[in-house]
Amino acid sequence: MGMKKLKVTIDGKTIEVPENTTVLDAARMLDIQIPTLCHHPKLTPFGGCRLCIVEIKGIPRPVTSCTTPASDGMEVTTSSPQMEDLRKTVLELILSDHPNDCMVCEKAGDCTLQELAYFYGIRENRFAGERRIYEKKDGNPFLERDMEKCILCGRCVKVCDEVQGVGAIDFTYRGFKSKICPPYEKDLNCEFCGQCVAVCPTGALTGKQWSLRGRQKDIKEIDTICPYCGTGCNITLHVRRNDVVRITSREDTWNEGWLCVKGRFGYKFINSPDRxxxxxxxxxxxxxxxxxxxxxxxxxxxxxxxxxxxxxxxxxxxxxxxxxxxxxxxxxxxxSKHGADAIGGLSSARCTNEENYLFQKFMRAAVGTNNVDHCARL
Amino acid sequence: MNKSITIQVCMGTGGMAAGGSEVLDAFESLMREKNIPAEFKKECSMHKVGCRGLCARDVLVDVIADNRRTIYQYIKPEMVERIVDEHIVGGNPVSEWQVDEDYHKFHEKQVKVVLSDCGNIDPEDINAYMAVDGYKAVEKVFASMTPEEVIDMIKKSGLRGRGGAGFPTGVKWEACRKAEAGQKYIICNADEGDPGAFMDRAVIEGNPHAVIEGMIIGAYAIGASKGYVYIRAEYPLAVERLKKAINVSRERGFLGKNIFGKGFDFDIKIKLGAGAFVCGEETALIASIEGQRGMPRAKPPFPVHRGLWGKPTVINNVETLANIPYIIKKGHEWFSSYGTEKSKGTKVFALTGKIKNSGLIEVPMGITLREIIYDIGGGIENEKALKAVQTGGPSGGCITTGMLDINMDYESLAKVGSIVGSGGMIVLDEDDCMVNVAKYFLQFTQSESCGKCVPCRIGTKRLLEIMDRITKGAGRQGDIELLEKLSNDIKAASLCGLGQTAPNPVLSTIKYFREEYEAHLQGKCPAKACNELLTYHIIEEFCKGCGACLRACPAGAITGEKKKPHTIAPEICIKCGACFDVCKFKAVGKE
Structure with missing residues (x-):
């Protein structure tokens, strides 16, 4: 049973895509750039930022390419003076409710919003007006939330719900006052996995330990494996002057870029004097x-x-x-004095499968006992 | 001597608020006390009815004696005894309490389809509905029609969605019928949220069984076994009557398993909404039923393909569904004999604002605005001049006095930049500032924006800020053009109908009342409604020095000796208008 293929034409280029491919994904297959803020390839489409709007022949109004499934024979235009003008208005609107303090922002240089503001040349803002002002409150040692920088793209809400299965945060209020927060606006009290930080396209969510440790441009990225558990997640150390300042994970790894609180934030031991x-x-x-x-x-x-x-x-x-x-x-x-069975071995869940295999081999073949176990069996 | 007596008391939300249940209680206790049924050997029934339309005259009471109907208005419990004594016992109606010519004129040009039984039958009595051929349509459908025939009939009738967008109902049903799925749903959208619109509430309060019957027919047509009524919790009376109606229908076997013994299962659940305007948008409504925050999602896919719980779903508005039984019973030719070429049937409008007879009206599509305002509505209150009519609520636009002969139908209203919408119709007079009116609607849509998409969440906020500064005399050159630019961008880029239509009041008032905007930029409000742009002063030749304004002024801005003209100190005046309201000699001027 072959998958049905759909022929889509985007900006004059034609491509065949499988069913349920979005227009955005089809465009990216063709290496056509469409700006996005709320879209994240691992999360369900949202359609909130409105930057990925495109014109589709036969549809009277612009539609978001991230939410629109491609259909056979579809003709798409991703860029036109009207589309670019609308994108510019949308960006100006976002920036009109943003601190625009890139000079001191942790995320500067690695911020999608900043990039887009640069590409669209937004300097003056026609729509300058009231800005949302929030008090910061984060008792936890991991996450720093600066909700004034939040553009309500909803990625954090979705990663928390769809990937982590926790649902610690959601949209609240309506209109301009809309914000994302834990229930009853209490302080965040979750697993602190930091998945939300990983997907935030602005400086609204960052790691507390990252603060003033160096921005992305000075960072050397070193890929390695998380030492904490046998899952063996791929991690990337962000190193500045031989100092690990941050840990992330790449999306194209088997753990798809997702990490837990230990893997993401538990790296202080590396430079600990007690180590x-x-x-x-x-x-x-x-x-x-x-x-x-x-x-x-x-x-x-x-x-x-x-x-x-x-x-x-x-x-x-x-x-x-x-x-x-x-x-x-x-x-x-x-x-020699008490026999091999006087010896027992307990290995660690932090070791890899290979290491654990070698350990039991060592106990059985070299020491000669079956007294071998593993802490994760408890 | 009368042989039969029927007493009907209007007990919609309007009637109840005016004391409808006390009036009905008074009738019941007096009739019992005076032992009237026995004494006069009369057939006697007393019951509540739903909304009659002219809520301003509540409590409305109909006394039908030997098929002669007498209608009383403004009835209070203490007035009941005289009606009983003089009319019911004595046979002489109390003439000074009867409705006047205006009441009859209000009804003359109306054509009641959806509201035909509303206000005539007891909404809480299924037998009353069945006595007016209720559930005959669904019987007919089960006895002699295939789902395709039902859809065909609705398509031929030309019925279009009454919730706002005007999508052809039959086409929607057909798309859902054709969608392949094990489970389908039909949802009745009773999340009426437009400020000034109350027709859906009235229909459910006045004739809930018609909505249920419409839903059963729709469910049969599309092949749905489950239905939801999404209704706002702020409509407690409607919810209560709907609940009762659903329960009694289920007892009669009209809902549940194997309904009407035809091997078709269908049941209805009520889902209460928390009152968010955006939940009237169908995808937000679906999200809300699913237990999510009421936020719309992008279409396509449309609900007829992927709706509630991902299954094909038809969402129809209350008024749309309530039309269905009548179309089935009387035929599509009858229905489409009303209306215009593309807008068939009737439409219920909520006529409010500066109009003499405000209330709920049902008129054939295509009736002129002039007929509605002057024949049905009786003209403008207090002999003021009509300025404009806002149709379609916060998503609509205004129609000016120059366009009074416009036909009220989907196409004609769209042509002038407004919409039929759910049927709100707000009449504005010379005292209304159009900039202020647009600002009011924008305040509503901005605070009801779900926050999901940028143009709606931030764009309408910026529009509101610009409107606000204009009404406060702080408008800047270029603000009108900026409003137009931003409005058009919000319309083009917003995710759902809320954002796509939110700028309509701004665009339409700029289109027809641009000079008012320009006057505001010059620091003047022509309608004298924007307080910040006004100055109050005392006109010496009219001032009698009575001191009423001096006492009324909360800021102490007015000084003067008795019997001599007073003065207002502009630097102290807070422009509250108290002096203007209190002066009997028109000696306070505002400019």
Whole structure:
């Protein structure tokens, strides 16, 4: 059963597209640029910003290309003096209710609205008027919401509902007073996954930790894998002067650009002074502080530099070779005295599947025990 | 001696507000007290009826004695005893309480189809509806018509949607019939939201069964097994009567499984709306039924293809549906004998504003505005001059005195930049400032914008700001052109009908009253309605020095000795107009 193909002509170029393709997607297949603000390829079409309007032969008024399904024989014009004029009016209207403080905005240089204002050459605003003024209130350590910069494109609402399945925010009020906020305008109290931040096309939603750490133009992007769990999401570190200032994820990865609160915001450990960078071996205290009633421990662990029941906070920094040798020696010791089943291994959900495979292999083949488990099984 | 007595008390929302239920109670207790049915061996019935149209005269009471109908107006409970004594017992109608010539003139040119039983039958009694051939249309449909034949008949009748857009009802039904799906829906749009429009409320309050019957026929035609009535919670009486009507219809087997024993299932649910104007827009209405925020979505796809829960859905307005049973019963030729070439049948208008007889009227499409204003409406209140008529509410435009002979139909109104809309008709006189009127409607649409699309959310706000500064004397050169530019862009770029029509009042008042806008830019309001542009002063030769204005002035701006002309200090005056209103000698001038 073959998919029905539809022939669409856009700006004189013809393309065959499958059913349920929108006019916008068809245009993008043809590499025809149509400006958008509220559209996001992973979210259901919205049709609110009105920038992607096009003329379609036979339809008396402009329609939004992001919401209109292509049909066979459709003839589309994406740009005409009237369309560009309408887009300019729409942009001016958006900017008439915007702080326009790009000079101090975190998002400058990486902001769709700023880009469009540049391309449409909007300087004077014919429609200047009242602007919405809101107090900022964000008790949480992750998200910074500056609702005066919000253009009500609805992307955050949809990602929260459609992708995250949380629905922490929605549109409220009507008319010019419309805004997006949690129920009853309370402070945000969600999972703080930051998906909304990821899809916001303006500086309305940003990460608190990003503030004043560097704008996008100074950033070097480094793709890697999130270290937190075995899901292994693709992440991109935004690095400025060897300092991770932000983490994002690309849309063309298997996790489609979506991340959780840890992957997106939990990166402070990277430059934490408490972070362990080399192996440590605990040093045995010089003198035992007394009999703890566990028998003659000294006799059993004569080779041990550590008294096993003494809590010591003294460590010695060692090389990986020394640390591994030490572990091997101790494991062999235990195995020879008490048998392999005296040893058990617990691996981590933070490791990759491959690492976990190797670990169980090590326990079974090298150590010789089936005492192996994994913290995620709990 | 009378053999039968029927007493009908108008108890729509208007009648109830004027004391309709107390009047009916008074009749019932007095008739019981005086033991009238037994004593005079009369057939006696007393019941409520729906809206009669001329709500300004409520409580209206009809006494039908031996088929002779006497209509009383402005009836209060304490007046009931005299009617009972003199008219019902004595046989002599109380002549000074009867309606006058105006009442009859109000009805003379009307043609009642949708409202034909409204105001004559008890809306809460299914037997009353059945006594006027109620549910005969649906019987006829089930007995002898295929769905295609029903659709064909509605198409031939020329019935068009009465909610505003005027889309041919039969064509809509046909598209939905042809859409392939296991489940389809029919929705009755009773989310009447235009300021000044109340015909849908009146129809549901006065004859809910006609709407239900229309829905059953529509459901049969398109193949829908489920229906919704989306009605605003601000219409408690309509909701209550509709609920009762649906329940009793279900008991009779007109709704539910295997209705009329014909193997067809159809039932109706009521969904209460929270009163957002935009929920009258069909896709926003659907979103609201689905439990989402009432926000429209772009069309296509249209609801007939992808509607409620993604299934093919027909949405018809109350008045449209209430027309259906009458078309089926009397035939499409009868229906299309009313109206013009492209606008068939009748239309209910809510005639309000500066008109003598304000109320609900039903007229054949194509009647002239002049007939409505002067024959039905009885002319302008207080002998003032007519200035314009705003039709179609906040989405419509104004019609000027030069266009009084315009035919009231979809095409003619569109040609002059207005719309039939849901049928609101607001009459304006010489005291109304057209800039101010447009600003009023814009305030409404701006605060009712759902906020989804930029041109409507921000554009109408900017329009309103410009209008506001014009009415306050702060207008700038070029503002009129800016209004036109922005209005046209909002119309072209907005997502739904709300934004696409919101600038209409602005454009139409600029088109016909541009000089008023220009006068405002010069700092004058010709109608003397925009307070910021007025100055108040005392005309010395008329002032008797009575001191009434001095006492009325809340700002202490008026000084003067008794019996000598007073003066107003312009720097203190807050232009509230209290002195103007209170002066009996026309000695306060405003300019």
């Amino acid at each position: 362990l960078k080399k192996p440590l071996i605990r040093i045995t205290p010089k003198k035992d502080t007394g009999n703890r009633g566990y028998g003659d421990t000294e006799k059993n662990f004569t080779h041990s530099p550590i008294h096993p029941f003494t809590v010591s906070s003294n460590f010695r920094e060692v090389s990986w070779n020394e640390a591994l040798d030490y572990i091997a020696e101790r494991l062999n010791d235990i195995k």
